[in-house]
Every structure is written in C-alpha cells, then in structure tokens.
Amino acid sequence: MVVLRAGLCPGLTEDMIQLLRANGIRTVVDFVSSDLEDVAQKCSLSYKALVAVRRVLLAQFSAFPANGADLYEELKSSTAILPTGSPSLDQLLDSGLYTGEVTELMGAPGSGKTQVCLGIAASVSLGLKQHVLFLDSTGGFTASRLYQMLQAQTEDEEEQAILGRLRLSFVLQLEALQRIQVVRVFHVYEVLSALQELRDRLSQQVLSSVGPLKMVVLDSVSAVIYPLLGGRQSEGLGLMMQLSRELKTLAREFSLAVVVTNQVTRDSSTGPLKPALGRSWSFVPSTRVLLESKEGSWEKGTSQRAASLAKSPRQVRLLHPSLGMQ
C-alpha cells in the first residue's frame, strides 16, 4: 500500500496528487484500480496523462510472472543441501538441510534441540567451510560443547594422531570456530535488528566479516515470541508474522538454510504434546522435526533419543529409530 507521492514517477506532480487526494485516491492501488475516465472528469486532469502515469506505476509495482521451467532452473543452480553431521538425521531430512527453506526443530526441555543445532553448525563450519550465524535467545550456547563436537568430528576424519596432524586438526578447529558468529538476542526487536543488519551486509556484499554465509540458526524462536502472545494483545501475532516473513525472504533471496527451534506445549496437563506458537506459525517452516527422549520420566534416566518428521514437503512421515547423540 504505497502512498502516492510527488516524484514517484515522472508526470506525477504535487498538484495532481492534491487533486487525487481530494477525490479519495491516496495509494497506488486506489489509482490503478479506479476508472480513469471517471477520475479525469472529477479531477479535471487529462486522460492521457493519467494513462501514462498508470502504465509507469504498473511497471514499477506489479510482480513479474515467471514460468515454471525458468524457476526450476534457477532453483537447481542456487539450492544447496547442507549435511547435518548425523547420517540418520540427513536421511530423515531427505539428504540434509535445503537452502532457501526454513526448518524447525521442536522438542520438550532437555530433548536436545540446542545440541542438534550446535552439531549442525559444527558440521557446516568444519566440513563445508561455510560461515554460520547463530542467533541465541536462551543463553544455551556453550562454546566448550561446540569445541568438543568439532574435536569429535575431526577425529573421525583424521585417524592417525601424528604430531603434525594434531596441529593441523587444531588449526582446522580454530578456523571452524571463527566461522561461527554468535549474536545474543533476547528480545524480538533485537532479532529483527540482527536480521536487518544481516540483510544489509549481504546485499552490500561486505565479505570481510561475513564470508560465504550459508546458514542462520535461531535458538529459540518461541523464547522471544512467547512474552508477546496471549492476553488480549494482538501485536504479538503481527510481530511473529513479520519475523517469519524476514526469515523466509532471507532464506529465499540469499540461498540460506534457516533453522529455528521451537518449544512444545500441552493443551491440558494430560494432553498430547504439540508444537508451540499455534497454527499461524505452523505454516512458516517447510520441514518440522520433533525431538523426544524415550523414557519420559526423569527418574529412570534417559539414554535414547528419537527424531521424527512432523511435516515435510518431500518425505512421507515415518517414525525414525534412535539417533545416537554424542
């Protein structure tokens, strides 16, 4: 809903705008959808001038149709599939995380969402040598745990522990740590600022600090949205949708894989677990993975964790056996 302003296109002068506004035409949509002969008569403006202005406005503001084949070619060349570092999780996600999409991990407290995020960040940074942006809103990011995971992954690749190899793997781990940038955001406006800043940097292509960014992890999205939802205020839903739009357009425009983590809630104290943030949010991620630990009671101790696919555009939903989490 863009307001008509002088200089929006050649031929649209201030006097014209005043006359149009006097007749109730304020935005581009109003102008383009009104009957121009009518308008020419009421505002005593020339019909030709109005038609010219309309043509320019349409060219500027309407969306371009593209055909399916072009879209497919473009997607093939720009989409990448990022391995998550765990072969069974990759299989669940149809060979990995797709760039251009939002993937959601949800689970009860202690089910391992932050651990999976750290593992994915470690794998992308070490294995693919790509930069990762980690937005932490819960304070759960522990660099020492990330370092442990990196060590475990380099040990897998380098079997012989000769002195030279040790030093090389140490250097590789340090470089991998430097490629992961962590931003602590504890309020939804901070998340939006951080995403805006990322967008500015990527569009200006300042490579020095960001490098080839391929993944954005937001842990967790419900921690920043929950304080705004509920009650009689509706601004929470609006902000949630703004955030989702930012994430999706970032993923699509710059070919990033976006991973978010979410909580689970229950309807009543005995109801089944369902993902938090409601129906509106459920349309945002294209793939949803539910993480749960078997043996729900904490008294017996938990050792088996399971990941199941709750929503996917490509896979059939099936229950997957346990993932070993190290």
Place this chain on the structure above:
Amino acid sequence: MQREVGTLPLAPALRARLAAAGFQTAQELLDTGPCGLSKEIGISREEALEALQVVRQECQGDAARTAGGSGATRKCTALELLEEEQTQGFIITFCSALDNILGGGVQLTKITEICGAPGVGKTQLCMQLAVDVQIPECFGGVAGEAVFIDTEGSFMVDRVVDIAAACVQHCHLIAEAQQEEDHRKALETFSLEDILSHIYYFRCRDYTELLAQVYLLPEFLSEHSKVRLVVIDGIAFPFRHDFEDLSLRTRLLNGLAQQLIIIANDHKAAVVLTNQMTTRIGQSQSTLVPALGESWGHAATVRLILHWDNSQRLATLYKSPSQKESTIAYHITCHGFRDVQPPAVTHCPEGAEPNPRKRPRTEEEKQ
C-alpha cells in the same frame, strides 16, 4: 534504511496508524519529517518527533553495526566465546560430586533451576551458594556478592551464619596448609561480618512485587557491580495460586525468564531459581514433574532435580548444554552442603580414573 515499519519498536496503536496511512519503510518515515507525519496520521507534533527519534536510533544502530562498529550488540565469534568461557569461574557448592556433574559448579551467565519436593534442600543449596560466591579468587571462588530474593520467607539468617562460619574455617585450614601471602591477605577481608554484609536480601510477597523487583534489578546491579549471583527462592510460589488467566501467567513467566537471561548475560552473574514439584497424573501412573508447566521448562538453561531415595538425598542433572545427565548423592550437615562420605575401603580400577568432564565415546551410534 529499508527496514519495514512493522519491525520498529513503536507503540502498537501508532504502528496501526502508520500502516493505515500507507507507510512501508523507515526511510519513508524519515523523509516525511515530523510535521508531515503529524498531519498524515493525526498525532501531535511531539509524538511524531519522539517516534522519529526512535526510528532514527534504530536505523543508526543498524548502520553502525553494518559498518563494523561495536555498538551495544552482544556479537562475537565462537572462538572468542570459547576463550571467555575457559577463563570464567564457577560457583562451587562444597559438594564435589555435585560440582563434577555440573562441570565445575554453578556457571555464570546462565540460569540454573533447582526443583525438588518440600524439605529436600533447595533453600539450603541457595544459602550455600550465596556464601560460596564470596570465596576469594585465590581459594578458587569468584569473589562476588549475592542478591537473595525471597518469596516464601524461608531464609534463616542463623543458618547462613553456620554455613558462613564453616566456609571461613575451611579457607583458614587451606591457608594454613599452603602458607601463601595472598591467601593471608584475602582472609583479612573474608570474615563472617563481611560475608553477611554482602548478601543483599529482598522480600517479595506476591507476583507483582517479584516482577517489579526483577525489572528494577539491572539498575541495582549497575550500582553494585560486584554481584555475581542472583537467587530467587521460590519462583513458583507467587504464580501458583489464584491465577485465573493461565495465558497471562505464561506470558508473565516468559517475560520474566527473558529479563533474567538479559541480567545474567549483561552483568556476568549466575541466576539460580528454585521451583516446586507437582504431580502429573498419567494413564497408568502418576509422576512428579517440576511445576509451572511445559513452557517454563525452557526458561532455565540448566535444570537440577533434587529428590529422595528412601532416606538418601539425590541430585539429578536433567538438562544441561554441556554435561551429561547423571545422578549423585549428597548430604546436608550442620556446615551446609557436603558430599556423602565414601565407604572406608576403596579400590581403584585398573586403568586411570576417567576425566569426569569428558563424555565417553559410545560405540553404538556414531554420528
């Protein structure tokens, strides 16, 4: 500059009016100026000026961060964070088994939640931590002060005196055994009166007072910059009775959790909360689970559950970002929190003792 109007921190009514008037990006707002803005959407000039100031601040903040300025954002690489974490201290609990499963003690900059049935020792642990945070650095502590927010009224000063006296005596014994200069100097400022004078005590009677206290805490902490521990004893108590609107309760609790994590992060303090237990009645059996619902479980970064096993007290680490889940036994003596005494005859295993901080590699499912 291309920031959408919907993402700016303005009042909701103002945002609705801006959207209705057709403004889309922050740049359009800045171009219009305060007079034009007040005319377009029908607000007073002062309000328009305030709104534009907010917008300008946000955009300047964004631009400064894009250009590489430091700003007030909490941004760094994982390598820098690793270095920071390795030099950070822990708050020990005087029970070495508990310290081991926590990875060294209660971590700074994180929220730790202690849940347990009544009488199992939550308030005792909080009082122990309030004393232990003040241990000088040469003895392995963080040399900080403590803030104790009490909602249940279970803080007993005589008990803190006992715990503090035992702690001071312990440090004296170490100093005598090691005979170092800085130990002696540190002990001059580490006496019973000093310990008690550095515990700041607040009493909150209902949830409004608690929320107000937590929102005023950042100012207090900027004045008392040595505070390294904030204890809220009984976060469940004011929220559990007489709350008709459960969604309001969830919203307040989540706002409280975010505020606490901001405090923990900005002031490098550990936040410790105690929670009650409630019963969940399932299909075949009933289990004890922490109170305040599922969504509260995500607020704490580290969760410790204290429970009974016949007459032995046990502590289980249920949720932690870097440590494995495990259970240990502990004792509460007249000196405070202590280990359970091991049996007299111990025989060591053949290999070297495994490092308790390293998670053993499991053969079954490799990633």
